[in-house]
Amino acid sequence: MPRRRLLYIVLVLVLLAAAAWFVLPRVLYGPKLEVERLAARPLTLTVVASGRVAGASESALGATLTARVRATPVEEGARVAAGTLLLSLExxxxxxxxxxxxxxxxxxxxxxxxxxxxxxxxxxxxxxxxxxxxxxxxxxxxxxxxxxxxxxxxxxxxxxxxxxxxLSVRAPHDGVLLAREVEVGDLVTAGKPVLSFAAGAGREIRLDVDERYLARLAPGQRARVAADARPDAPFDARLVKIAPRVDAERGTVEVTLAPDAPPAFLAHNMTVSAEMVAARKASALTVPAGALRDGAGGRQALRLAGGRVEAVPVRIGVEADGRVEVLSGLAAGDLLVLPGQDAVPGMRARAKAER
The missing domain is CATH 1.10.287 (Helix Hairpins)
Structure with missing residues (x-):
């Protein structure tokens, strides 16, 4: 046999062997899929919302007679005692x-x-x-x-x-003068509010929470709050009140938090963000939200077991941080097929990598 022909046959055999090496396992055992081996882990369900700082009890003050302003002895933001003269009229x-x-x-x-x-x-x-x-x-x-x-x-x-x-507007309680809408010489109309006053030294955090999360919230729950102006100084608070009505236009409900120890920098109308802890579980089985799909009779997940992909009906619980709690259908140790792959129930497959 000529040497050239022998080399040609050897080359063909090598190529066939290589093809068999890469193709045969895929044919016999299926493709490799990325999977996650499920394990129970702590689960914290939170609700995140934004809002503003407000006085514990705010009121609008004005005069009952029409007259011009003679003096404004208190500056905005000043803390005063009950009875302090806030506005003097001619x-x-x-x-x-x-x-x-x-x-x-x-x-x-x-x-x-x-x-x-x-x-x-x-x-x-x-x-x-x-x-x-x-x-x-x-x-x-x-x-x-x-x-x-x-x-x-x-x-x-x-x-x-x-x-x-x-003709003298005085502080009804100990508190803070939040805003004054008039200056000396301005005409004050009887019955028109011209001062905004916050009684007491307390501060509240008022949040607008999407009504979808209303069922998760209850007075007494803990929260972590951060002001947009001071994100480096978060502080703890407690949920004290949930408004009895929903804003029909925005689909939100007002939730009030009471800071445990209001920081000194906290100012009226300051924008804040809060993360409220709705529930904690010491151990829960969770899967990525994208790994679930709609199937006959409810939600399903794809599990790799015995070299094949199988669709498993699951019953789910709460969702937090992009993961969904699985109450039944899967167990710790199962290999969950991660989303974004060409996997269908019944196909042969192998685990490529576990997350």
Whole structure:
């Protein structure tokens, strides 16, 4: 046999052997698939939402009389005690009315005192028989009229004092002046709020949570909060309130958190993000969410067992961090076929790598 032909035959045999080496196992045993060997692990179910810092009890303050602003003695953000003057309105006219009413009250009081003296003197004369009963009654009428005038004058004084007090807006509680919408010289309309006030020293975190997660939340759950302005300083909080209604336009529900120890940098309306712990399980079997698919009768997963791929019906629980809890259908140690591969139930296959 010529040498060239011999080399050709050897080359063909090598190629056939190589083809058999790569192709035959795939034909006999199927392709290699990436799999994950399932194992129980701790599972923490969380709900993440964003919101803002708010006062524990906020109120809008204004004046009950229309007048111009005379003074704004407290700056925005200042912490004040109950009764502190927050806004002073021009009061010259009302002060003059009070002075006038006070003078009228003093005059009425003097008239009453004189009427009482005259009545006492007339009583002595009546007892001695120098005047008639009609004359004594006339003096008594003067006393009663003077007393009525005193009461009316005192009422005018009280009314003027009340109007004067209405020209001063004071802190209803210990707290913080959050915002002021007017400056000196501005006209304040009666009944229009011009100050925003937060009572107390407390701070709340108010979050807008998607209504889909409402069933997972309950008062008392723990949360980790971070301000957008200080992501390096997260702090702990507790869920204290879930609003009784859902915002129909946004599909959200307001959830309130109470910080365990509010940091000093926490400011009103500061944007924050919070991760609330809805549930913890010491041991749970989970699979990647993408590894599940819809099948006859419910959700299915692909499992590699005995050299073949098989579809396994599964019952699932909660989902967290891209993984889904499997309550039944799979067990620890099973080889789960990972998504993104050409795998169909019944095909032969081998494990390529375990994650």
């Amino acid at each position: 009061s010259d006219e009302v002060a003059a009315q009070l002075a006038q009413a006070g003078a009228a009250a003093e005059e009425a009081a003097a008239t009453l005192a004189e009427a009482n003296r005259q009545y006492a003197r007339q009583q002595g004369l009546f007892a001695q028989g120098f005047i008639s009963g009609a004359a004594l009654d006339a003096e008594d009428k003067k006393v009663r009229l003077a007393r009525a005038r005193v009461d009316a004058a005192n009422g005018s004084v009280a009314a003027a004092r009340a109007r004067l007090s209405q």
